[in-house]
Amino acid sequence: MIWQRTDDLRGYLRDAVLPELKYGPDTPDLPPPGHKSHRNTLSTRFRKYRHLTAIHYLGPSFDEVVNEWISARVPAKSAGFRDEDKQNGEALTIPSARRFKINAAIPAPVTDSTRLWSWVDHFPLRTVQRVLHIIFPKIRDWNFVSDDAGIDDADIYKEFYFTDTRNPPSPKVRFNSVVVVCQPPWVLSDEDMWQFTELKSLPMDNAPLRAKERLWAKLWDTCVRRQSTYFVVTSYQQWVFGAFSRGFTNAFVSPPIGAQSRDPTVIHATIYWLASALAVEDGYVPPCVPEPVDYVMGDIPIAPRDNNDDIATIVDSLSSWTGKKPASSAHAAEVIPALESERGASGEVSDWAPVPYVRPRDLIANRRMVERWRQTLPGCDDVRDAELPPSLQDFDSLYGGDLWTDDPDDTACTVSSDHTEIGETKGHWLTRTPFLCTQ
Secondary structure, rough: OOOHHHHHHHHHHHHOOOOOOOOOOOOOOOOOOOOOOOOOOOOOOOOOOOOOEEEOOOOOOHHHHHHHHHHHHOEEEEEEEOOOOOOOOOOOOOOOOOOEOOOOOOOOOOOOOOHHHHHHHHHHHHHHHHHHHHHHHHOOEEEEEEEOOOOOOOOEEEEEEEOOOOOOOOOHHOOOOEEEEEEOOOOHHHHHHHHHHHHHOOOOOOOOOOOOOOHHHHHHHHHHHHOOOOEEEEOOOOEEEEEEEEOOOOOEOOOOOOOOOOOOHHHHHHHHHHHHHHHEEOOOOOOOOOHHHHHHHOOOOOOOOOOOOOOOOOOOOOOOOOOOOOOOOOHHOOOOOOHHHEEEEOEOOOOOOOOOOOOOOOHHHHHHHHHHHHHHHOOOOOOOHOOOOOOOOHHHHHOOOOOOOOHHHOOOOOOEEEOOOOOOOOOOOOOOOOOOOOO
């Protein structure tokens, strides 16, 4: 008997493992297992406004949380939908168990980054989008889009964006959208991905950035520019799920999940993460962290796009692989030399970056800013009228129904200060009170 995949969506997803990536003859050499690639030459440089002071590792419990959420929210009986939505061109594209009818179309073997983007879009993103529209029909206007206009490093860095494509972009829509960043596996190796998740913070002093720091900096710039706190980083072979705090000073990241993982699968984790961004019940919410009020209110310097010529020095890795074929003796530091224009007379990188954050001096303006911030915290009487950040009730009024939880008790708030030094445990901190935020 042949089943439609929507007859048992949970059963279909249980065996919906990403197809093995097929490489063509001209694919760049992959790093050996356990080695970095030395090819992550993102043009991102140090900027003083990137106050990413702490990166928190979610740990192995992430897998258990994903599995529990999928079991509770994905139906195991007919959802009343077909596998395909021919009108919108949507379909479940990942093969699964034999009992499910599969019309598998494999993209061309990967020989460059453009073909890799096609694999990421065709298999995981299309399937996840279709599943979310089946489970939550009221978000059918939310889709994956891609806009490469003006993107630096387009050959090694691809942005996908899950957002409301029918309504004008607003603060509430941007806040619940998700950024998906992709780099090729010959640029972002498995070892690179692990080191990416293990980084503790971005450096606060002007020094050449290492590969993992450049990726974090580029990701921070992308999410701040789009005002989206939830993100996914992938090489297709490995997937990491993360979220920034409301003021983008802290980040929380999952362990890497392999493309062939089954407990949970990449599709399980992606569905859970996008649903969390949409404030679906029992999704992940970043915990409270202390942040400046300006940042919580969205007054964050919007990152300018780095010039392709502004490439920082690549710091040596402990890895012995050079990123070249065995016959080559090229050293990683020789791949991209430091620009002379970046160095002063002493030979050190010049501290030229502007300082956009200035402590407000007007006490009345300070007070008004703090009061606006307090009104955005869950639990305030007028939270439904707050523009930044959005509440669950905002989305309930947009889409109606009971998809969004009405109980704000599990919603995180942010403890903030209107003047303090980032990274220092001093300053005047605002404290939470029971009527402002409940945990």
